[in-house]
Amino acid sequence: MITCRATSTARACARTSHSQMHRIQQRTLATVSPSLFPGEPSQPRLITSAIPGPKSKELSDSIGTFQENRAHGFVVDYAKSQGNWIADADGNVLLDMFAQIASIAIGYNNPDLIALAKTDEFITATMNRAALGSFPPTNWQELVETGLGTVKPKGLNNIFTAMCGSCANENAFKASFMAYRARERGEKAKFTPEEMSSCMKNRAPGSPDLSILSFTSAFHGRLFGSLSATRSKAIHKLDIPSFNWPVVEWPNVKYPFSQNARENAQAEKAALARVEEAIVNSKKQGSAYGPVAALIVEPIQSEGGDNHASPAFFQGLREVTKKHGVFMIVDEVQTGVGATGSFWAFDKWELKDAPDFVTFSKKMQAAGFYHNIETRPSMAYRNYNTWMGDPTRTMQARQIIRTIQDHDLVQKTDEVGNYIYSELNEMIVNGAGRGKVETLRGENAGTFIAFDGRTAEVRDELIMQMRKQGVHIGGCGERAVRLRPMLVFEKHHADLFLEKLEKALGQL
């Protein structure tokens, strides 16, 4: 063990002290292709003493005259942003590890995307927006099959395209309810006159009292159906009428998973029992809520605080839902598209039976869900709307997927994530984070990493200190910092982040 005295060199020391641990990772990292953004800055550029600076504030105020501006972080110069670096209105340039709330996949001004935008095919699709459900373009089949279709989860051959994460989830809810009732009704049975008339009055049996089961701390969106399944924070839900849908407590696990295997297995077993109980109760006479038609779950609860569970837990959920004829919706809106070290986070569960729905949005830029033929509605116009997605974003999704594949970005993210995780672990357990931050999450989860501030105030202060160091990170849950770098985040970015984090922790 080398003795480290100067704070400024502590990080280098820490890395030396457990160099063995990273040998394999570093060797692998050395083989990846050179940076996708050779002209990226190597250091943050800090022009103003605080961010937002005066120009950001002025522009934000001008927006505030017609629109909510109290959630503004800073105002961005997107033309000057590049790769992992975000430029603001004042000329500050920060390493961006929040990436538009985890929705930029392959870097700002990615040359592949800029080239796509200039193609006639893209311009035609963007400026002649199709009502895709009725008048699809001649290239729609090819576009979907060569894009979204190349990453469809095994067993899910249908693709519903939508507009955003909330509406992806809500349309999956709708498909669940229709398929659930179709099963109850029997394959060839028609709607009854009573169903036809009662639904027009929003009453059963046409508008049945069915429900969606979700977990405490879950976030599934903010429209009326998705918000009814969202249980993240009161501020998201206050004053909004909700469906009386059931909720089950998320397993109370401890981190790191590898050191708490037995207790976590117990906690997950208990949660599975709660899920089964809620489902069974929902079907009893006099239940407080209607029969559960579907369960929705995030592979890692993101907005709710980066809460994890083991593959065994999700395998158990699949078994319980199968057993009771409940559809399983995996909400990959935030976890999908590579950040967890596999294209879909749920790939790591190695399920015997695929989930019924996998929803996506954010980094895919396009939104929607994968499903199978069983949950395709019985008739046209049942799950329909004017646009049924957006060809612009579908085309962008295809390019994002291609760029990810061309540059092995999922594999690379997995490796960089492992590196960050073990460096952070050292920093939190033995280094500058000790006593200030805690509860590291994201073992074997790519760069989908989080840790808690000791208090919410410490977390908020750390985020502000990091911004002063030139690194833009985000929070989630009550006191978590969540890392959401893009898939083009490389080892040298990670080293810069770790260096700045150490300094920021020193300021607390």
Place this chain on the structure above:
Amino acid sequence: MITCRATSTARACARTSHSQMHRIQQRTLATVSPSLFPGEPSQPRLITSAIPGPKSKELSDSIGTFQENRAHGFVVDYAKSQGNWIADADGNVLLDMFAQIASIAIGYNNPDLIALAKTDEFITATMNRAALGSFPPTNWQELVETGLGTVKPKGLNNIFTAMCGSCANENAFKASFMAYRARERGEKAKFTPEEMSSCMKNRAPGSPDLSILSFTSAFHGRLFGSLSATRSKAIHKLDIPSFNWPVVEWPNVKYPFSQNARENAQAEKAALARVEEAIVNSKKQGSAYGPVAALIVEPIQSEGGDNHASPAFFQGLREVTKKHGVFMIVDEVQTGVGATGSFWAFDKWELKDAPDFVTFSKKMQAAGFYHNIETRPSMAYRNYNTWMGDPTRTMQARQIIRTIQDHDLVQKTDEVGNYIYSELNEMIVNGAGRGKVETLRGENAGTFIAFDGRTAEVRDELIMQMRKQGVHIGGCGERAVRLRPMLVFEKHHADLFLEKLEKALGQL
């Protein structure tokens, strides 16, 4: 009166026979600028004996392997579509009077939009999608103020940007509920601990039992909140759980309005009484539904069958809602952006007090709503999501608005619409439509014109016959044909349509 014997010349005769009526209109029409699309076809091109033709069918079938395809009309070659003309996969070229379900404003491949797509500003915005609520681009204020801001209804200085019509309406519902509760709670009162905890369980008081009032035959979208206010057709609602929200019967008016003034005034008065009763009842103990926080209404019920009411009715709605502290949401998703002969359909009501919300989507390409400061939520993150709209579509909206203004397209649409209306009236009352189609609507409503087939079968057959004539029109309601041409639909297009309609009616 000139005697007309040959069917083929009947249209010309009809026009001559009431030429006086159109003299003023035609004179005005003669002054408008030349066609925006000088290279447009002058006649349909019909390659296949039926539409969809074999290539359309083949492509539709290939889409059907992964996605619902039973609502497909035909598959479109958007690159070859131009102005008012839509080209299909088989090479057929049709006059398009449906316009992607009323969502194309200024023609296929409009040169202004194609030029926009090639600008660096557009490419940057599209390929670096901002989380607008937190990290807006430096040009956001300017972009909104010089685009959506230039058409903001009087008195509504706030703009909420969203993704589609359904989510525009749902976010207006959310804003209504929050503002309603804020008023009940008192301006400076905070959320109670009970509200904070109960909302996490989807229970009152945090998730209050408030409601949205809508009309029979209304269409406001298909997500869970908007669908609960939608009352168009059972197929839109079956099997989907709904909020127990109240519905009031749309006034039972007769057409044309100018000939049924007295009876319609009675019918509208009765409907206003029903609205007031529903609101008053909702606030009583033991009401079947929660207090009405907002009323939502389309200026012309579109999907529900093109049902009109007079300005006096809407003035009455504004009075009743004001009187009882109910927010008024005008859903201009389909009526907005010029097609009714004024930029917003509700401009014609000349309200003393502006509505509280005006929602838009479709032809605007961008979606969202206008409102005022009273309905801006009390805190950040209450009405929020990742994207908060789409800069791409916001920029496109600005160009659409500019092109409309540069070419006086609203005024022109008003004139062309009046021309079509009176020609159609003649054809239905005295001409080829007699006994086959009836109940013309759209007097003084621009090109927002509809009429009924005598039966649903007649309507469906007419739409197919029109397609064989090379004109693409759409249906709505139970047996209506709705005309939804773009704003670049000129008198010569109208004449072609009328000629083809006469022929198609002859085939019935």
